Amino acid sequence: MTVYLTLLVLVAGLIQGHCRPQGYKHKPLEEMSKEVSNYADIAQKIIELAVYGKARNRSYERLAAFADTIGHRLSGSKNLDLAIKYMYNALKQDGLENVHLEPVKVPHWVRGEESAVMLLPRNHTLSILGLGSSVGTPKGGIEAEVLVVESFDELKRRANEAKGKIVVYNQPFVSYSETVAYRTSGASEAARVGAVASLIRSITPFSIDSPHTGWQWYQPGVPQIPTACITVENAQMMARMARRGTRIVLQLNMGAKTLPDANSFNTVAEITGSEHPEQVVLLSGHLDSWDVGQGAMDDGGGVAISWEVLSLIKDLGLRPKRTLRTVLWSAEEAGGVGAAQYYEQHKGNISNFDLVMESDLGTFAPMGLQFTGSDKARAIMKEVMKLLTPINVTSLEEHGEGTDIDMWMKSGVPGASLHTADSKYFWFHHTRGDTMTVQDPAEMNLCSAVWAVVAYVVADLDEMLPR
Numbered sequence: 001m002t003v004y005l006t007l008l009v010l011v012a013g014l015i016q017g018h019c020r021p022q023g024y025k026h027k028p029l030e031e032m033s034k035e036v037s038n039y040a041d042i043a044q045k046i047i048e049l050a051v052y053g054k055a056r057n058r059s060y061e062r063l064a065a066f067a068d069t070i071g072h073r074l075s076g077s078k079n080l081d082l083a084i085k086y087m088y089n090a091l092k093q094d095g096l097e098n099v100h101l102e103p104v105k106v107p108h109w110v111r112g113e114e115s116a117v118m119l120l121p122r123n124h125t126l127s128i129l130g131l132g133s134s135v136g137t138p139k140g141g142i143e144a145e146v147l148v149v150e151s152f153d154e155l156k157r158r159a160n161e162a163k164g165k166i167v168v169y170n171q172p173f174v175s176y177s178e179t180v181a182y183r184t185s186g187a188s189e190a191a192r193v194g195a196v197a198s199l200i201r202s203i204t205p206f207s208i209d210s211p212h213t214g215w216q217w218y219q220p221g222v223p224q225i226p227t228a229c230i231t232v233e234n235a236q237m238m239a240r241m242a243r244r245g246t247r248i249v250l251q252l253n254m255g256a257k258t259l260p261d262a263n264s265f266n267t268v269a270e271i272t273g274s275e276h277p278e279q280v281v282l283l284s285g286h287l288d289s290w291d292v293g294q295g296a297m298d299d300g301g302g303v304a305i306s307w308e309v310l311s312l313i314k315d316l317g318l319r320p321k322r323t324l325r326t327v328l329w330s331a332e333e334a335g336g337v338g339a340a341q342y343y344e345q346h347k348g349n350i351s352n353f354d355l356v357m358e359s360d361l362g363t364f365a366p367m368g369l370q371f372t373g374s375d376k377a378r379a380i381m382k383e384v385m386k387l388l389t390p391i392n393v394t395s396l397e398e399h400g401e402g403t404d405i406d407m408w409m410k411s412g413v414p415g416a417s418l419h420t421a422d423s424k425y426f427w428f429h430h431t432r433g434d435t436m437t438v439q440d441p442a443e444m445n446l447c448s449a450v451w452a453v454v455a456y457v458v459a460d461l462d463e464m465l466p467r
Helices: 003-020 029-037 038-051 058-070 078-093 152-157 181-192 231-241 295-315 339-353 375-388 406-410 442-462
Strands: 097-110 114-120 124-126 127-130 143-150 165-170 197-201 229-230 247-252 255-271 274-288 322-329 355-359 367-372 395-398 415-420
Touching: 029 375, 038 295, 038 442, 058 229, 058 295, 058 442, 078 255, 078 295, 097 339, 114 127, 114 229, 114 255, 127 339, 143 152, 165 181, 165 231, 181 197, 181 229, 197 231, 197 247, 247 375, 255 295, 255 339, 274 295, 274 339, 274 442, 295 367, 295 442, 322 339, 322 442, 339 355, 339 406, 355 406, 355 442, 367 375, 367 442, 375 395, 375 442, 406 415, 415 442
Parallel strands: 143 165, 165 197, 197 229, 274 322, 274 355, 355 415, 367 395
Antiparallel strands: 097 255, 114 124, 114 247, 127 229, 143 247, 255 322, 367 415
16 A cells, blocks of 8 residues: 555656746746846847847848738638748758758638629728638629628527628727627528628728628528628618618628648747757747738748847847747638647757747737736736837836737646737738838837747746746
């Protein structure tokens, strides 16, 4: 019995040791604060190089060359393949370490030709963008009367009016997280009450007659109907017409189709750690984009600054104790597909992931970081953010976010996302307007500095962040 109990204790100790990060020593905060403050000179060198020195505007110029050469990069497309090859070669030419591709399977949806024309009460062409994973219309399209609703609740109340009609949602924009449900679920909710198609007011607080695309999901057991986003202006116009009792008839044509999943890759580059190369601080952005615009903001900027971090650290001749790993995700727009497969491939080493970082809400003027982690880890990160006082970016907020790092944070790994002055982000999000014109080189310099200081210091501390 004594031998059995001894074995249980040993096994429990091994399990606990595996679940905790290596080097988890509970160093007192006062001692950690002093250790972090010793990085002030290095942080200043990173800031000077990124913002004022030879690397000034480099992330912007790299992004411009990439976006102008490749253009948009939809999951499964030839353009995404070209983007991956371009970035792989660029990272190699930059002299980074362990540059490689990790294979993943990704959705392959094709937009095809699409159009929407109002036939009654007058002839009017609507600007539309079909939603990812939507089915196409039958040959000859769909001609049907319109039912305009302002909410899911109104759709339920008027369910007996919906059969055979095109449901137009004119929901007000509250916030992206709340309003996006109309894009993701609007088709199935309309199909549930007999609609033949759905058109959703674009998920944006501001519009200049610009439709915003995005992914949508069909619910099991519900007929799959064509679905697209329309502009705020056209949604509001049809709502006004409907309130006046005007009969509205539309002709909708969509050539959308879903092909078999395609082969793709997550793109990886590193600066290998000097003492604990198996331990990782992960930086990331997603390489895919929607098939309109250039994907410069979403998420070319995140890609560019996550690459720039490695370049800055290399240029300064620095090598942190832990590995800095930049991962450029595939198929984020289709639901974080590439990142989910990366997690499955690497979660066996989860105790060695120190911090996961993602930039996917624009690289506008940085305001701080959003962070998810233990109270002790948060206290350390607050000290790290003080190193950015020279550029006035010291805020550490709640709740790190990012589709591609969410599963790591849910598993207990500390996570951080870049918070910028992003009030205009959803003006351009998933539109033809997502081009290099949105990007500002000075703001990208600052974002690169923030990203690099945080990543380097956390990777070089004596201990990993406490879980």
